[in-house]
Amino acid sequence: MELAEVEAPLEAVGGAERSGDLALGDRLGLGDSLGLGDSLGLGDSLGGRPEPGARGSPTLGLHASLGHTPAAPRPKEEAEEEEAAEAEADDEALRLALAELPSPPRPSPPREVDGLGGCAPVEGRAAHSAPGVGHGAGEVPGGGVLLCTVLGTWGDPHYHGLAGLELLDAQGAPLATRRDQLSADPADLNAIGGGGSDPRTVDKLLDRTRVTTNSAHMWLAPWQPPHV
Amino acid sequence: MSNHNPKPNPHPHPHPHPNPNPNLTLTLTLTLTRQPQRAAPCTLTVQLPAGSRLGGMRVWNYNKSAEDASRGVRWLRVELDGALLSPARGFELRKAPGHARFDFGQTLHLHPHAPPDEPPPADAADAAAAAAADAVARWRTGRGRHVPVAQDYFAPVHPRGLSVRLRLLTSWGDPHYLGLDALQLFGADGEPLRVHSGTAPPPPHGRADRADLRVHATPADINSLPGVHGDPRTVDKLFAPAAEPARLPPPPARKPPADVWLAPWQPEQVNELYFYAEAPVSLGLLRVLNYSKSCARGARDFELLVDDMLVYQGELRAAAADGAGAAWQSVLFTDARELLQQEAPRVHHAKGEHDHVLLINSGQVVSRAAPSPTAPPRAQGHAKGAADAPRPSTAVPTRA
Numbered sequence: 001m002e003l004a005e006v007e008a009p010l011e012a013v014g015g016a017e018r019s020g021d022l023a024l025g026d027r028l029g030l031g032d033s034l035g036l037g038d039s040l041g042l043g044d045s046l047g048g049r050p051e052p053g054a055r056g057s058p059t060l061g062l063h064a065s066l067g068h069t070p071a072a073p074r075p076k077e078e079a080e081e082e083e084a085a086e087a088e089a090d091d092e093a094l095r096l097a098l099a100e101l102p103s104p105p106r107p108s109p110p111r112e113v114d115g116l117g118g119c120a121p122v123e124g125r126a127a128h129s130a131p132g133v134g135h136g137a138g139e140v141p142g143g144g145v146l147l148c149t150v151l152g153t154w155g156d157p158h159y160h161g162l163a164g165l166e167l168l169d170a171q172g173a174p175l176a177t178r179r180d181q182l183s184a185d186p187a188d189l190n191a192i193g194g195g196g197s198d199p200r201t202v203d204k205l206l207d208r209t210r211v212t213t214n215s216a217h218m219w220l221a222p223w224q225p226p227h228v
Numbered sequence: 229m230s231n232h233n234p235k236p237n238p239h240p241h242p243h244p245h246p247n248p249n250p251n252l253t254l255t256l257t258l259t260l261t262r263q264p265q266r267a268a269p270c271t272l273t274v275q276l277p278a279g280s281r282l283g284g285m286r287v288w289n290y291n292k293s294a295e296d297a298s299r300g301v302r303w304l305r306v307e308l309d310g311a312l313l314s315p316a317r318g319f320e321l322r323k324a325p326g327h328a329r330f331d332f333g334q335t336l337h338l339h340p341h342a343p344p345d346e347p348p349p350a351d352a353a354d355a356a357a358a359a360a361a362d363a364v365a366r367w368r369t370g371r372g373r374h375v376p377v378a379q380d381y382f383a384p385v386h387p388r389g390l391s392v393r394l395r396l397l398t399s400w401g402d403p404h405y406l407g408l409d410a411l412q413l414f415g416a417d418g419e420p421l422r423v424h425s426g427t428a429p430p431p432p433h434g435r436a437d438r439a440d441l442r443v444h445a446t447p448a449d450i451n452s453l454p455g456v457h458g459d460p461r462t463v464d465k466l467f468a469p470a471a472e473p474a475r476l477p478p479p480p481a482r483k484p485p486a487d488v489w490l491a492p493w494q495p496e497q498v499n500e501l502y503f504y505a506e507a508p509v510s511l512g513l514l515r516v517l518n519y520s521k522s523c524a525r526g527a528r529d530f531e532l533l534v535d536d537m538l539v540y541q542g543e544l545r546a547a548a549a550d551g552a553g554a555a556w557q558s559v560l561f562t563d564a565r566e567l568l569q570q571e572a573p574r575v576h577h578a579k580g581e582h583d584h585v586l587l588i589n590s591g592q593v594v595s596r597a598a599p600s601p602t603a604p605p606r607a608q609g610h611a612k613g614a615a616d617a618p619r620p621s622t623a624v625p626t627r628a
Binding site for chain 1 (some may be wrong): 268269270271272273274275277278279280281282283284285286287288289290291292293296297298299300301302303304305306307308309310311313317318323324326327328330331332333338339341346596
């Protein structure tokens with residue numbers, strides 16, 4: 001949050017050149033919105049980014065889904081390094097291709113106030129003073145279902161994972177979480193075959209071994225970029 | 229379309245000419261059918277008792293190895309009963325280091341974010357993130373902003389990330405030890421980035437938006453050597469006293485010899501300072517004071533990586549042997565005119581000192597640069613033989 005002012009000049013420099021990259025970013029936003037069944041609405045994912053983009057262009061949509069539909073089957077977990085590099089190269093090619101396409105005019109995003117029907121009203125929407133965990137009460141959110149959506153990885157096009165997860169209460173103290181409270185979709189690598197023997201299941205997020213390089217204490221699941 | 233199969237394809241493409249081709253549509257359809265589009269995004273769900281109050285989350289990213297860390301989650305959107313508790317594009321999670329030498333957990337503060345159909349402050353951070361990522365992408369292709377001062381490296385402006393790695397590759401000749409006297413890091417706004425060396429998360433303080441870093445040194449310090457205990461030259465000394473804003477000059481006096489950092493080193497080894505943050509920071513300026521008690525133990529060649537991407541590669545000046553004042557060296561990641569003018573005299577451009585350069589314009593010699601006669605050979609080659617000798621002991625008087 002503190003970077004908002006600082007980076008403002010950068011944003012200004014972006015200008016029209018950014019349309020290509022934005023198109024990729026938009027792809028994420030669009031895919032999510034579709035996946036969530038409009039609970040957020042199409043325009044919502046793009047809110048606050050007024051630059052002209054390629055949203056809604058069927059041409060771009062086609063390119064994007066082609067670019068991200070893996071031509072080859074998902075590689076085996078242990079031997080995908082080359083594939084990953086290729087996929088990255090494809091990504092780069094896609095980015096370049098998109099950058100060269102003219103940006104079609106884009107209608108202003110619809111203001112879907114009603115589209116947020118599923119969202120509980122949020123108190124104190126001015127989120128400028130985020131209370132740090134453990135000091136100050138402020139706006140501590142309460143609820144029953146915590147939904148975490150993975151919108152991107154650090155580069156791997158096929159898998160995503162975590163080594164540990166811990167919920168903190170309003171005072172910043174760890175909140176006891178049981179295995180049966182936690183679920184993932186897709187659950188783990190056993191969801192895509194492999195004989196059900198891969199140990200990297202989602203319950204490993206809750207075991208106390210987090211600072212490790214032993215993947216038997218981690219969770220790994222297939223990942224696919226959200227499609228347009 | 230494999231080129232590796234030496235046998236001719238028994239079923240050549242029936243329509244090699246670019247005429248209207250009904251098979252094209254068929255192929256597309258097949259591809260899409262075989263790879264069904266995933267309707268739902270990848271999610272993690274925690275069922276909590278109704279009305280549970282949540283202050284935050286701690287996450288440890290996927291850390292099987294340095295390579296597999298790319299499978300870690302980068303963007304994570306968090307919602308509680310449908311209300312957004314993260315920026316719309318998600319929290320940015322730090323990539324895991326690929327080793328388990330320190331607790332790389334990251335604390336995410338959950339608080340209501342305005343839904344993205346209202347342009348709120350939260351989305352300004354989103355836009356800044358997008359702009360920063362875009363600026364780096366353009367810098368990599370040579371079209372983005374760069375620092376308009378000659379340095380050892382064509383550095384980007386305000387590299388932004390969750391981790392900063394300072395890799396110290398060689399010493400100025402000593403084959404056993406490598407150290408620094410002081411380090412100052414500044415954000416894009418010229419304000420100092422506070423550095424904590426403890427393993428605990430940074431303590432909360434007045435300004436929740438002020439960036440904090442933690443640091444882990446590998447190796448930690450010379451107390452990691454067998455038989456060495458209680459040497460005061462630990463990594464926390466690098467950041468004391470706390471830096472003033474960048475517009476003020478650095479302290480002119482040398483530091484006491486116990487208030488510095490020294491670690492064991494040997495040729496081919498890389499000593500690393502790993503800075504990590506809970507939320508992305510932008511880097512505007514780095515100031516370094518090289519090890520001065522014995523100049524040969526100062527760091528020489530170094531690299532700087534932000535989120536594992538190289539943003540600088542160059543040389544640190546050796547400290548002066550005599551009793552002169554502190555010789556700070558600046559590494560610039562800014563194009564702010566005032567800061568450039570102030571810091572440019574402290575920039576070290578090693579290329580000019582070690583290479584023969586003759587600049588000629590219209591037949592006139594414009595400048596001539598020859599290797600400095602005082603420049604010693606590269607530390608690694610120099611140190612090869614000496615590294616086999618036993619490591620001498622080192623100590624400083626501890627202050628009362």
